[in-house]
Amino acid sequence: DAGVTQSPTHLIKTRGQQVTLRCSPISGHKSVSWYQQVLGQGPQFIFQYYEKEERGRGNFPDRFSARQFPNYSSELNVNALLLGDSALYLCASSPNSYEQYFGPGTRLTVT
Amino acid sequence: AQSVTQPDIHITVSEGASLELRCNYSYGATPYLFWYVQSPGQGLQLLLKYFSGDTLVQGIKGFEAEFKRSQSSFNLRKPSVHWSDAAEYFCAVDSSGTYKYIFGTGTRLKVLA
Known part of the structure; x- marks a missing residue:
């Protein structure tokens, strides 16, 4: 079975730009979560969506937004990029909210 | 506030030796507990989880x-x-009902041949 897929794998953006990251969950999983992992640290929770509804939000500014589509795929948008947004962005899907299966991540570099 | 502490940033062991990675959490009730492994440039792979019951849980690898x-x-x-166990290991807590994981800062494991 296919795991969680994320696109793109890498991208480079300039400060002030906007970026959209994409995630496709494991088939049958209705919940998607997003995490930010800065180099040398553990992942930090950004959002969780279940059945297209936002179920939880971490301590991130309003520049970060997300949505989930009817096919349960998800997008994470970040506006007005800052250098500090450079990180590995991880998407996780879950069959039940308690077990999360992570994708390979998108490496974002802001210059 | 809930927190997860992994006191060892780096650990080096010889191949064939035993290993113990520490994880402590701060939470009032019994949370759901997880260990993940991350190889360089990769996502996180679930090693094992604890929800309730037997306090000794078996995982993969x-x-x-x-x-x-x-x-x-x-x-x-x-x-x-x-030698293939060399990677970074993360402990995570899900305080049930909040739907978000809190991760420790990770322990990087180096294995000597």
Whole structure:
């Protein structure tokens, strides 16, 4: 079975730009979560969506937004990029909210 | 505030030696507990999880972990380490009902041949 897929794998953006990251969950999983992992640290929770509804939000500014589509795929948008947004962005899907299966991540570099 | 502490940033062991990675959490009730492994440039792979019941849980790749309520700990163990176990290991807590994981800062494992 296919795991969680994320696109793109890498991208480079300039400060002030906007970026959209994409995630496709494991088939049958209705919940998607997003995490930010800065180099040398553990992942930090950004959002969780279940059945297209936002179920939880971490301590991130309003520049970060997300949505989930009817096919349960998800997008994470970040506006007005800052250098500090450079990180590995991880998407996780879950069959039940308690077990999360992570994708390979998108490496974002802001210059 | 809920938190997860992994006190060892780096650990080096020889291949074939035993391994224990420490994890302590701060939370009032018994949370759901997880260990993940991350190879360089990769996402996170679930090694094992604890929800309730038997406090010793078995995972993939020969890993096990023991939940100790009195010590608020969930330490990961492996009796004999293989060179392929070199990676970063993260302990995570899900305070049930909040739908978000809190991760520790990770322990980087180096294995000497």
